[in-house]
Amino acid sequence: MLLATEGALYTKTCVASAQPELFFKRGLSAPIQMTGMGNVTAPVGTNKGWSYLPSGLLIKWVGNLRVVGPTTTEAVSFVGIGPAFTGMFASLVTIQSPNAVNKTLYIKDYNVGTETVTLHTTLRYGGNTGISDYYINLLVIGV
């Protein structure tokens, strides 16, 4: 039993990484996971990963994820990418392309229940139809 005036370090097997990871318990508070990460490269060329920061913060990313056009909205799911988010705080999204593309990309909203970030895009010179395929990098911070 830990006292309120103590902190404890220990290892425990993480379900998501299937490895022993470092945990820190602050007094009587719930423990936080300090280490653990994973990344899968499927489909080929795409990265989908997650990592804990020592504060217990959870970051997840997708890199070089293909969005198939024509579409003006795209729901990116983080289900199955590491531990499930219980809170999503902030995100960043960037278009990736070997060629300059006339698109503007925005975050539309989050849904922590479905672990989904919805994006939407426009053509830079007006109109939303005929948007061709593009690739994105998306980073989400949460717990």
Added chain:
Amino acid sequence: MVYKPDIPKATDRLDTASQVDLLNNFAAIKTLFDVNHVTFDDANQGKHKFVTFPVRITDPTTEDSDCSLWVKDVVVHDTPIHTITRPELFIQKDSDGTPLAITGGQNILDGTQNSGWTQLSSGMVLKWVGNAYFTGPGATGKIVLTSGVLGPDFISVRAMYLTIRLPGVAENKWVQVKNFDETTQTLNFFCGPRYGNPATISDFYVDCILIGTV
């Protein structure tokens, strides 16, 4: 050899006083060792089950070629107007270097806006603001990281990222980071519609992430 915490036995030939003292010492050793440790004769004997750090009031003295790990109380805001105190993990590299917090951080939900920070294990800090509302029109905007609320203030911001969030329909807007003013802990940005006067831009939201030293 199996550890025997209960020797000498009562039938062993020892001075009565010594026997009691020895017995007490062995029992005390086991009691002490069993705190946080795998017990004697277990397959993992000698290893820690976990490590408990009593909260220190002062930072330790760390010798050259050593590294210290300890726990110290830190006061953080859990709301814009309320603080909590909780133990966090610190590291000090050799020769009494600067103590670096390894853990620590908090997200503060204020209305629909998230503002938060986290220690990185290098001692740097990452901060974010999610769903910050910008009221147009205007060609510039700013996000103030309220001093003393979002963890330690930035001394030097090393990287800034900004993304527009539009909960409604996609519109032709743009944002561009201008700078970070460490004096006022403020991220300044430019913004505008794709066409026309930037000062005519309508309302929007932004998410930002910053990394820097504290």
